[in-house]
Amino acid sequence: xxxxxxxxxxxxxxxxxxxxxxxxxxxxxxxxxxxxxxxxxxxxxxxxxxxxxxxxxxxxxxxxxxxxxxxxxxxxxxxxxxxxxxxxxxxxxxxxxxxxxxxxxxxxxxxxxxxxxxxxxxxxxxxxxxxxxxxxxxxxxxxxxxxxxxxxxxxxxxxxxxxxxxxxxxxxxxxxxxxxxxxxxxxxxxxxxxxxxxxxxxxxxxxxxxxxxxxxxxxxxxxxxxxxxxxxxxxxxxxxxxxxxxxxxxxxxxxxxxxxxxxxxxxxxxxxxxxxxxxxxxxxxxxxxxxxxxxxxxxxxxxxxxxxxxxxxxxxxxxxxxxxxxxxxxxxxxxxxxxxxxxxxxxxxxxxxxxxxxxxxxxxxxxxxxxxxxxxxxxxxxxxxxxxxxxxxxxxxxxxxx
Numbered sequence: 001x002x003x004x005x006x007x008x009x010x011x012x013x014x015x016x017x018x019x020x021x022x023x024x025x026x027x028x029x030x031x032x033x034x035x036x037x038x039x040x041x042x043x044x045x046x047x048x049x050x051x052x053x054x055x056x057x058x059x060x061x062x063x064x065x066x067x068x069x070x071x072x073x074x075x076x077x078x079x080x081x082x083x084x085x086x087x088x089x090x091x092x093x094x095x096x097x098x099x100x101x102x103x104x105x106x107x108x109x110x111x112x113x114x115x116x117x118x119x120x121x122x123x124x125x126x127x128x129x130x131x132x133x134x135x136x137x138x139x140x141x142x143x144x145x146x147x148x149x150x151x152x153x154x155x156x157x158x159x160x161x162x163x164x165x166x167x168x169x170x171x172x173x174x175x176x177x178x179x180x181x182x183x184x185x186x187x188x189x190x191x192x193x194x195x196x197x198x199x200x201x202x203x204x205x206x207x208x209x210x211x212x213x214x215x216x217x218x219x220x221x222x223x224x225x226x227x228x229x230x231x232x233x234x235x236x237x238x239x240x241x242x243x244x245x246x247x248x249x250x251x252x253x254x255x256x257x258x259x260x261x262x263x264x265x266x267x268x269x270x271x272x273x274x275x276x277x278x279x280x281x282x283x284x285x286x287x288x289x290x291x292x293x294x295x296x297x298x299x300x301x302x303x304x305x306x307x308x309x310x311x312x313x314x315x316x317x318x319x320x321x322x323x324x325x326x327x328x329x330x331x332x333x334x335x336x337x338x339x340x341x342x343x344x345x346x347x348x349x350x351x352x353x354x355x356x357x358x359x360x361x362x363x364x365x366x367x368x369x370x371x372x373x374x375x376x377x378x379x380x381x382x383x384x385x386x387x388x389x390x391x392x393x394x395x396x397x398x399x400x401x402x
Contacts, residue, residue: 001122001214006055009033010185023186031190036182043102053083059209072132074114111135126214131155133183136163147172152214157181161247169249176217179203201247224387230356231392250298256307287311293342305354340381
């Protein structure tokens, strides 16, 4: 089953007309995207958009063989003249299935937002799922029956990353599923930044005019097993770490800071983090990280290593010069080596967060300088075991490795 993307952008396209934002200003040439529309095996058109006939012609296809035009958006879209020879666009009611003479079967998928999703099975048995902008399939909550796996999924991954998490939770998306981001708007900068963000979720974006073959998975990006996210205070490092896992179900969030009774500022920080995380994530408050890293299970996000280090230095008496010299330093080195070894042997997807303080002001106290030095050593030891390392500066992720 061949799927040609006549467009991959949001309904208004990218760049948006008269929008002065940075994303629109750089969405030119190959980065420009028309409204998303799919041509399947030359016989089925999913979403009729302005200029669809010209878009098909540019990539060597004709709409002359189209036997069915289906709409997915919650509305019928802007007035679009139906090209001569095309059937009138329609919509399949939720839960109903349409069989085409070409051998394709199309089932309408109920959504949790206005619009219609389509599960398509081709004559060769390959399966495709196409979701409208801003929507995720309904009825895929935890405990739902396992679903048949799709070979190709096209969805609004930037606006609704949880849609992918729901599909993964019921087995509808697996390691060989080619997941393509469509309905792309100016929420995420184009080019390398979009590619990086999607790859962390095991997904990708393609230019307008790309033809995909369902069941071919060689271009599916591998999700990195271990990622270290570094950054200074309020740099956006935690947001970057959370974004990497928001398309996965049942994530374990490990908070190493614990609770601090009476500290209202700390309580406010914890509350902000908790509200930002998906409701399906679980939370554990612990500094005992090695067992969590060595056991199999759902992806784990550890935030953060700098607080783990504070706890480790407390436990070895690192703030007392005599204790530090009389075995404390050696004990801490052993704790760091044990943690780095656990990261190396991790059997689950792991994202770790840590502060980068080595570029700041030199601490005025000896204990502050000791902590700064040990955090630098810890970050270097963990980074050496990670496939990907990123440094977040002013909310922008700079790739150091991967």
